[in-house]
Amino acid sequence: MYAQQQYQPPTMSSADSDAYTGKSAETRHLKPGELSTGTTIMAVQFDKGVVLAADSRVSTGAYVANRASDKIAQLHDHIWCCRSGSAADTQALTDYVRHFLAQLAVETGRLPEVKVAAHLMRKLCYENKDNLMAGVIIGG
Numbered sequence: 001m002y003a004q005q006q007y008q009p010p011t012m013s014s015a016d017s018d019a020y021t022g023k024s025a026e027t028r029h030l031k032p033g034e035l036s037t038g039t040t041i042m043a044v045q046f047d048k049g050v051v052l053a054a055d056s057r058v059s060t061g062a063y064v065a066n067r068a069s070d071k072i073a074q075l076h077d078h079i080w081c082c083r084s085g086s087a088a089d090t091q092a093l094t095d096y097v098r099h100f101l102a103q104l105a106v107e108t109g110r111l112p113e114v115k116v117a118a119h120l121m122r123k124l125c126y127e128n129k130d131n132l133m134a135g136v137i138i139g140g
Helices: 014-020 087-108 114-127
Strands: 041-046 049-054 058-060 063-066 072-076 079-085 134-139
Touching: 041 079, 041 134, 049 072, 049 079, 049 134, 072 087, 079 087, 079 114, 087 114, 087 134, 114 134
Parallel strands: none
Antiparallel strands: 041 049, 058 063, 072 079, 079 134
16 A cells, blocks of 8 residues: 655755865864864773863964873872863963872872862862963863
């Protein structure tokens, strides 16, 4: 009674297909002439630890100031931090937390815990949120 129809996948216009050719999911939404200037930082937990990753480009608007910057900073022997935002702000924050953790390790005679570093960084960022441009991930 009913004729069988074959599935026809939706087709894209040539303009739509050109818009997706060679572009990442992150940059597909950009209009012509716009640049993606954000930092990418991430952390992935696995059964024996965590992997931290960050891009290495430092930009000031459309100008790439440094193509080989280190955006992952060591806070203590087994605690690391991914930094994004203002370089001056994030360097000051990591220096402060690094100093605090070193002092804590001397006073207690034990390695500091990751949650202590994360709590201190969160507290510093929150209490200075109106004055800082910083995004961080703490892992270890």
